Amino acid sequence: MKPEHKDIMKARKRNIRLTVAYDGTNYHGFQRQTPPVVAVQNVLEDKLHKVFGDSVELAAAGRTDAGVHARGQVVNFFTDGTIPVDRVPRAVNSLLPPDIVILEAMEADRDFSARHSAISKTYEYRILQGDIPDPFERNYSWNIRKNLDITAIEQCLELLKGEHDFSAFRAAGGPPVSPVRNIYEAGLRVEGDGRIVVLSFHANGFLYHMVRNIVGTLGNVGLGWKSVDDFKLIMESLDRQKAGATAPPQGLYLDKVYY
Template sequence: MNDMAEQRYLKLTVAYDGTAYHGFQRQANAITVQQVLEERLATIFGHPLKVTGAARTDAGVHAYGQVVGFATSGTIPAANIVRAAKSVLPPDIVVVKAEEVSADFHARFSARSKIYLYRIYNAAVADPFRRNYAWHVTQPLDEAAMDTAVQTVVGTHDFSAFRAAGGPPVSPVRTIYEAGCTREGDMLEFRFWGNGFLYHMVRNLVGTLVDVGLGRLTRDGFTRILAGRDRTRAGITAPPQGLYLKEIFY
C-alpha cells in the first residue's frame, strides 16, 4: 500500500456458498473465503489487502451477510465496488454491498448482534441437490416440540453446554434475543438472533434440539442440559452445511 496515499476504510457485505472452501479464515494449506477475497480484490484496489471478517465461519458453512472491513489507498468509488468485484471474484463469492466507514470500524468487534439460520432436510429419501445446503435427517421430526424447547435459550445464559473445545478463551455467557424453529414442507429452519455465539454453539444447539424432535429428549431435559453447562450431556454437533450466517447488525 502506498503510505503517501490517503487511506480509506471500507465495509463490504459478502455472500458465499461455503461448499468449496475450508471456512472463512485464511489457512496455510487450504483455500478459504478470506484468501480469495484478499487476492482477487487486490486487483481492483491496486495493492495487497488484509481483510477482517465479522465471523470465522467453518468449512462448508454459508453466508448471506458476512461483513469484512479493510483499509485501502485505492480510489475506486464505493458505488462501483459491487460491479467491479463481480468481475474478479468466483461465482460462489459475491460482494452484495460496499460502503465507506470511519477508521474506528471493526468488522468483528463493532458488531452488536448476529442472526444465524440452520436448515434441516427432513425426508426419508436424500435429495442430491440439497446435500451441500442442509442436514438430511431421515426420521420424522416434531418441529413444534423443537420450537417449544428452543424458546428456553432466549435470554442471557451460560452456554458452556453448547460450546465446542478449540474456540477462543471468551466468556460463555451470551444473550439470545429470538430463537425459533419452523417447517415448510420437508425443510426445517432454525433461527437464532443473539449478541454473540460461541464456537460451534448453533450447531451444538441444533444437534441437541434434534434429539427433542426425535422424542429422545424432553423440553425440560433440554433446559436441564442448558443449566448444567456440561457439553458431554448435550447432543451431537450438527454438520456444517446446514448453517448460514444471515445478517450482522452494527
Template sequence: MVRYKAVISYDGTLFSGFQRQPEERTVQEELEKTLLRLNSGRPVRVHGAGRTDSGVHAYGQVIHFDLPQARDVEKLRFALDTQGPEDLDIVSIEEVTDEFHSRYTKHSKTYEFLVDNGQPKNPMMRNYATYYPYHLEMRPMQEAIGDLVGTHDFSGFTASGTAVENKVRTITRAELEVDEKTGFLVFTFSGNGFLYKQVRNMVGTLLKIGNGRLPVSQIKTVLESKDRNLAGPTAAGNGLYLKEIIYED
C-alpha cells in the first residue's frame, strides 16, 4: 500500500461537516466516493486532520489515504479534482511514509473567522461571513483576544457534553484585524489543537465584549472559572475557515 497526503479546500455551505454521517452530505463521503471510482470499485478510507462542522469552510484541510499501488501524484490530484464535486478542490497531493497520519502526526492549526459588521450587510457573503448587526468597538476586543494566547484549560469555551477529557490546549496566535477591502473583521487563531466549537465560542465571547455587554476581563474569567455559562454565544459556522495545518518535521 502507498500512502498519500493531500491538502484540500472546500466551500462548506452544502456540506454537513467533514466527517461521514448517515444520510448527510459530507466532505469525507464525497472524497471516498471519488476514490472508489478511481480505485476500480475498491473502497478507500479517507482520514482527516480535523472534523469541521456543518457550514464551515476550509482553505487547507489535510487528509491522507492509502492506495494499493503508486500513482503519478499530479495525475491523481487532477483526477480527484475533476471527478469530484465543484465545491471541493484538491490543492496538492504527495506521497508520504506509512508513519504519517493526518490527525495524529504532531501539527498546528490556523483558523480564521470572518464577521460582517456592515450596515447593511453584504448579501453576497451571507454564506462566507457571519453577520453581526450590532455596534462593535475594536479596542476592547483586541485587548481581550490577547488573553487567549498561552496554554490554558479551555473547558469554558467548548460545547457542553464533549467527550474529550483533556481540555488543555496551547494557542500561539490570537489576533483581530479589519480587512481593508471588505471591511470584515478577521479573527485569526493558531494552536496545537482546538476543542469542539472552541473557536466559535471564543469569537462569540469577543463580539459581546466589543458590544459592551461583557467586560474586557471576561476572557480571563472564563478561563479561570472553566464555566461555559460565563462565555458568549456560539458564533455561526459560516464565518469559520480552517486556513492552514503545519506538520512538524
C-alpha cells in the first residue's frame, strides 16, 4: 500500500480480516498487477469493492508467485462498509470465480496487519514421483519421473531445523532482509498410492523463493545426484550457486499463517 493511501484507509471505521484459499494456476501471483495481467489481488479487491461500496486495498500475509496456491492466505483491509462480517464470505464468494474462495471473515483490531502481525507460516510442497505423469496433478505438483530416496530427504529435512543463515536458498531479487530464519518444523509425508510426497516447512519467515530452492535441492538428493553430506555443505556454503535449481511453482502451497 502506498504511504499516502495508508492514512486514508486507516481513517475508516472497520478493519476486516479474511482467510482466503485459491488455485493460483490462472493468476500472475497474488500481488496486484497492471491489467491486462491479472493477479489474485486484482480480483479480490474488485469483488470486495462491489460488496463494501468503497475502494479496497488489501494487505496480505504472503505474496505468492504465479502458479503458486494457497489454502490459508490471510488478508486485511479497512472499510466504512456496513455489511455484517458473518455475511461477507457468502456475499463475496457469490461474485468470485470458482478458483478463489473466502473461507472466513472477522473483525480485526485496528492495529492488525495480515503481513506485519504474522509470527510464522507453514508452506507445503507436493511432488508426484514416478515415470507416469498424472494429468490431474500437472497444475498441483512437481512430477519427478523417478522414485525418490525418501530416507535421504528426511535426513536433509532434519538439517534444516533450527535457526540458520539460508543464503544458499535465497533467490536474487527479494527484499534486502536478514537471511537468518528459524525453521521450527520440516517434515515429509507420503499420500495416496505412495506417489505423492508432501514436504512441509513451518518457520518464522521465508526468503524469496526459499522453499522452492530448498525443494529443488532436496530433489537432487532424492534422485541420488547429491548426498546428505553434500546438502549440509551447500547449506553451510551460503552460496546460492551451489544449491539446486528452483522447483516449479505449481507444487507450492501457502498452507497456514499464525498470529
